[in-house]
Amino acid sequence: MPKMTIDEIKASVAAEIDRRSDDLIDIAKHILANPEPGFREQKTSKYVGDQFEKLNIPFESSIGLTGLKGVLEGGSSGPTVGVFGELDSLIVLGHPHADPLTNAAHACGHHAQIGNMLAVAVGLQAPGVLENLSGRVALLAVPAEEYIEIEYRDDLRVEGKLEFLGGTPEFIKSGAMDDVDLAMMTHTENRDWTHDGTIGVGATNNGMVAKRIQFLGVASHAGGSPHLGTNALNAANIALMGIHAQRETFRDHDTIRVHPIITQGGIAVSSVPADVRMETFVRGRTIDAYTSAAKKVDRALRAGAMAVGGRVKITTVSGYAPIQQDPLLTSIYEMNATPLVGDGNVVQMGHRSGSTDMGDVSQIMPAIHPYAAAATGKAHGDDYVVEDYELAVTTAGKAMAHTIVDLLSENGSRANEVISRFIPPMTKSQYLAFMRSLQSEEEYGE
Numbered sequence: 001m002p003k004m005t006i007d008e009i010k011a012s013v014a015a016e017i018d019r020r021s022d023d024l025i026d027i028a029k030h031i032l033a034n035p036e037p038g039f040r041e042q043k044t045s046k047y048v049g050d051q052f053e054k055l056n057i058p059f060e061s062s063i064g065l066t067g068l069k070g071v072l073e074g075g076s077s078g079p080t081v082g083v084f085g086e087l088d089s090l091i092v093l094g095h096p097h098a099d100p101l102t103n104a105a106h107a108c109g110h111h112a113q114i115g116n117m118l119a120v121a122v123g124l125q126a127p128g129v130l131e132n133l134s135g136r137v138a139l140l141a142v143p144a145e146e147y148i149e150i151e152y153r154d155d156l157r158v159e160g161k162l163e164f165l166g167g168t169p170e171f172i173k174s175g176a177m178d179d180v181d182l183a184m185m186t187h188t189e190n191r192d193w194t195h196d197g198t199i200g201v202g203a204t205n206n207g208m209v210a211k212r213i214q215f216l217g218v219a220s221h222a223g224g225s226p227h228l229g230t231n232a233l234n235a236a237n238i239a240l241m242g243i244h245a246q247r248e249t250f251r252d253h254d255t256i257r258v259h260p261i262i263t264q265g266g267i268a269v270s271s272v273p274a275d276v277r278m279e280t281f282v283r284g285r286t287i288d289a290y291t292s293a294a295k296k297v298d299r300a301l302r303a304g305a306m307a308v309g310g311r312v313k314i315t316t317v318s319g320y321a322p323i324q325q326d327p328l329l330t331s332i333y334e335m336n337a338t339p340l341v342g343d344g345n346v347v348q349m350g351h352r353s354g355s356t357d358m359g360d361v362s363q364i365m366p367a368i369h370p371y372a373a374a375a376t377g378k379a380h381g382d383d384y385v386v387e388d389y390e391l392a393v394t395t396a397g398k399a400m401a402h403t404i405v406d407l408l409s410e411n412g413s414r415a416n417e418v419i420s421r422f423i424p425p426m427t428k429s430q431y432l433a434f435m436r437s438l439q440s441e442e443e444y445g446e
Contacts, residue, residue, distance in 0.1 A: 004132050006409050010336075013401045016126035017119050017394050024122065024397070025389045027051060028115030032097050032386075035089035035104040035111075038144025038167065039153060041066045044087045044114075048141045051118055055125065057139065064170030065161065070139035072124055078135030078412030079419060081404050082177065084185035084358070085117030086110040086145040088167070094382040107384040109188030109375055112392035114141060116186050116372075119397020124404065133408040135415065138180050143167035145357045147319055150212050150279040151263065154315060164435060165210065165317050168357035172364070173432060181419050182329060182366040184403065185358060186396040188386055189371040189379065197347030198391065199337050199399070200371040201330050206255055206283040208319035208355045209294050209438050213260075213301060215239070216445070217310040219267075219274035229272030233265055235304040235312065236276045242300030249296065254289035255353040258282050258297055283355055286322060291438070302444045311445030318438040323359035324425065326366035328418050329403075333368055336402035340395050354379070363431050366422040372396045 004012070017024070027047075036044050045066040052059045052070045059070035066087060088110060092098060095105035121139055124130055144153070144167040153165040164170050171177050194200035215236050220229030243258055250256035260280035266273030282297055284290030298314055305312035337346045349371065358369040374392035377383030386392050407415035426434060 004128055006405060009129055009132055009405050009409065010402045012126040012129055013123035013405065014398050017123040017398055017401070020122045021390070021394045024115050024119050024393050027118060028111045028389060028393050031111035031114055032106050035097065035099055035106050037091055037102070037104050037149060038088040038146055039065050039156060039162070041087040041143050045141070045143070048087065048114060055121055057121060060176070063174055063176045064143050064167045066143040067167055067171060067176070068141040069176050070121070072121060072130060072137040072139070074133035074135045074408055075131035076134045076411070078408055079181040079415040080136040080138055080179050081407055081415065082138045082140050082180040082183035083117050083120050083400060084140045084142060084183060085113040087114065087141055087143050088146050090146050090380055091148060092380065092382050096385065107380050107382070108146065109386050109392065110145070112188050112374065112386050112389070113185060115393035116396040116400065117141065119394055120401045120404065123397060123401040133405065134412040135408040137404060140171065140176070142171055142357070147210060147281070147355070150210050150317070151277065154212050154317060157317070166320060166357050168360050169318070169435060172360065172428065178428070180365065182326070182415060183361050184329070184333070184368045184400055186400060187369060187371050188375045188392050189373055190375050190377065191373040194349060194371050194373040195347050198341040198345035198373055200347055200349040200373065201334055201368070202325050203349035203369065203371065204285070204325070204351045205323040205359055206257065206285055206353050206355050207287055207290055207322035207359055208281045208283040209290060210317050210319045211280050211282070211297065212315040212317065213278040213280070214313040215276040215305060215310055216313070217272065217274045217308065220272045222270050222272050226272055229274070230308055230310045231272050232276040232310050233273040235308045235310045236262060236278055237304070238307045239301045239304030242303050243297055246296045246300060250293060253285065255285045255351060256283065256289060256293045257353050258293065281319065283353060285351065298442070305445040309446050311443060314442045314444070316438060316440045318435040320355045320357050321359040321363050323356060323369060324362040325368050326362070326418060326422060328421055329366050329368050332406050332414060333370060333399065333403045336406065337370070337399040340399055360431070363426045364424050364428055366418050370399070
């Protein structure tokens with residue numbers, strides 16, 4: 001195969017993605033119609049595996065229970081670029097594409113991520129492309145990015161099936177990313193969040209820890225003998241008020257977010273609630289910010305139990321680290337995205353107070369997490385719907401694939417430059433030690 005110029009390679013990549021555009025969008029829509037929450041994505045995982053097989057891409061499965069990793073080999077050795085797509089859905093009542101039995105729904109656009117990840121694979125398999133690249137591309141279909149159903153996942157941890165409650169930390173722990181040198185993925189969003197740009201880059205995100213909480217009291221007849229009971233629901237309500245009382249101590253710059261829910265408020269209305277369960281995140285811009293806020297939340301939880309004479313069990317599990325987007329990798333991506341969407345349509349985004357597992361990846365390697373403004377509605381809401389599938393799947397795929405071409409052409413010189421300039425906040429072993437240090441179990445009360 002004759003040597004191709006970078007422009008010729010990119011033209012071949014784009015033409016192949018365009019040729020397969022309908023198929024790629026259909027894949028995303030199939031996943032939309034079959035949503036599954038994290039660590040339950042058996043159908044989605046098998047479906048993505050089927051797509052790898054159709055593309056003759058060798059892959060591993062069952063990573064972090066349901067995750068997959070496919071690999072494309074370049075014509076010569078060099079760095080490995082990881083391209084992520086997320087398998088899981090949320091659970092959102094009333095979403096137009098919700099599963100009628102489980103209420104699972106793709107209200108964050110993960111189905112489009114799988115589509116644009118596979119678009120990268122399709123484009124790079126165009127004739128002559130891989131032969132002209134030095135290195136490899138890892139296609140990482142990760143489970144359980146949406147950090148929900150904490151009790152269910154924590155039970156998997158207790159059973160020894162997981163250590164961490166998110167799919168990407170499980171990928172890192174398992175060694176599935178040991179051979180990956182830099183990483184990227186494209187999320188969907190609406191234009192409000194991308195400051196009216198078609199593609200947003202450079203956003204930062206909060207990190208977080210999660211808590212599984214159980215208030216324990218004493219059951220008794222709620223009408224006839226409440227004085228003989230200990231009301232665990234009252235303990236939970238006092239704890240919630242204690243958390244609210246802390247909010248004025250959270251600094252605006254730290255963007256602390258604490259948003260608990262009660263998942264079990266009692267067993268029967270005629271019985272004093274003796275087993276009340278809650279879940280919450282504690283998020284913040286920096287590790288110091290959210291770990292400090294988490295201590296205040298724990299104080300409020302203990303105070304609720306103490307006030308009614310009950311007990312509280314607090315299980316803290318590590319969540320996600322704040323994201324650090326690599327500036328050089330961002331600039332290479334921006335140069336490739338701009339011709340696809342037009343001058344002025346790739347915009348810098350600011351800080352976002354949600355969290356993402358790409359924050360964990362960015363702690364140990366250069367990473368980017370651009371957003372394609374292809375959706376309408378509120379993220380995680382019942383009106384969040386991807387409308388522009390060409391942007392979400394094919395354009396997003398082209399932007400990442402063209403970036404990979406720049407990175408792995410010319411003996412991978414640009415990728416090696418990105419890697420050499422990157423100063424990792426943590427090594428893999430330091431990251432795992434940090435995540436494990438966040439996990440704790442405490443029981444307090446009478």
